Amino acid sequence: MTFETLRAQVLETAQAMLAAGLTVGDSGNVSARAGDAEGRVLLAITPHGRYYDALSPDDIVVVDEEGEPVEGDGIPSVELLLHAAVYRARPDVGAVIHAHPPISSAMAVVGKPIPPILEDQMIFLGGQIEVAPHAMTGSEELVERAVKALGERNACLLANHGALAVGANLKAALVACQYLEKLAMAFLYATWAGQVNVLPPEVVEAEAAFFKMRG
Numbered sequence: 001m002t003f004e005t006l007r008a009q010v011l012e013t014a015q016a017m018l019a020a021g022l023t024v025g026d027s028g029n030v031s032a033r034a035g036d037a038e039g040r041v042l043l044a045i046t047p048h049g050r051y052y053d054a055l056s057p058d059d060i061v062v063v064d065e066e067g068e069p070v071e072g073d074g075i076p077s078v079e080l081l082l083h084a085a086v087y088r089a090r091p092d093v094g095a096v097i098h099a100h101p102p103i104s105s106a107m108a109v110v111g112k113p114i115p116p117i118l119e120d121q122m123i124f125l126g127g128q129i130e131v132a133p134h135a136m137t138g139s140e141e142l143v144e145r146a147v148k149a150l151g152e153r154n155a156c157l158l159a160n161h162g163a164l165a166v167g168a169n170l171k172a173a174l175v176a177c178q179y180l181e182k183l184a185m186a187f188l189y190a191t192w193a194g195q196v197n198v199l200p201p202e203v204v205e206a207e208a209a210f211f212k213m214r215g
Contacts, residue, residue: 003071006032006044007060013097013170014052022099022177026051028162029077032095032170033087040064041087047074078138085143086150086166092215093166095173100162101181103188107131108157114187116199122207123214124179126153134159152212155180168215 014030017023031045044062046052061072065084077083083096107114114129116122121129132149135141146164149156154176155165163180167173190196199207 003034003044003062004057006034007062007072008057009170010044010046010060011052011055011057013095013174014046014055016174017097017099017177018052020174020178022097022101022181023162024100028097028099029079029083030095030097030170030173031077031080031083033093034062034070037064037070040066041084042070043080043083043087045076045080045083048077049075081138081140082143082146082164085147086164089147090150090152090166092168094168095166095170097165097173097177098158098162099165099177101177101184103184104157104163104181105161106188107184108159108161108163111159114157114183115196116204117190117196118183118186119199119203119207120179121183122199122204123211125155125176125183126211126215127204127208129153129155129157129180129183131157131159132164134161137161152215 010030010032029046031043034042034044042064044060047059059074061074061076062070063076067080079098086096111131116128130149132145135145165173165177167176
């Protein structure tokens with residue numbers, strides 16, 4: 001895939017994220033793995049501080065993991081280090097989305113993991129959703145804590161901040177973000193109703209194996 005095509009797809013995904021209500025304004029960021037050069041990860045990523053509905057594909061920058069420009073002259077997202085760290089830790093990941101969905105953000109404020117309660121949670125996200133302890137935006141602490149909370153799953157929460165979702169490609173990452181928001185809503189509604197029933201252990205085990213097989 002050419003950089004031109006990838007940049008267009010990153011923009012389309014960022015605009016879809018906004019249209020789906022998974023973020024507001026210019027918050028959040030989207031990237032796709034663009035290859036490697038001399039052992040360094042290359043990624044196409046949304047720019048810092050720009051409204052998604054006012055961008056063109058030329059505004060999506062391609063940089064290496066240290067922010068050195070490859071194509072485009074904009075300023076990459078302040079969360080570049082987080083995206084790059086996920087790609088280094090997870091060779092299976094082709095796209096990363098950091099979003100601020102309303103219900104997921106509420107769960108990030110609550111700060112509690114979401115246990116295995118839904119089958120699609122297990123199949124598409126990979127298990128219990130962990131919460132990365134709070135750290136400042138763009139900091140090394142946030143990077144380390146988020147990568148640890150993500151683990152081998154496809155989503156995690158960032159305490160008092162938002163959500164992180166990944167996938168083999170941009171579509172898969174966006175869908176993971178949508179599944180996370182659905183899951184967060186189900187968990188909060190069940191909590192308010194007074195009863196949260198987790199999946200039986202044998203179902204968790206079987207569907208965890210299926211998740212790994214799909215991945």
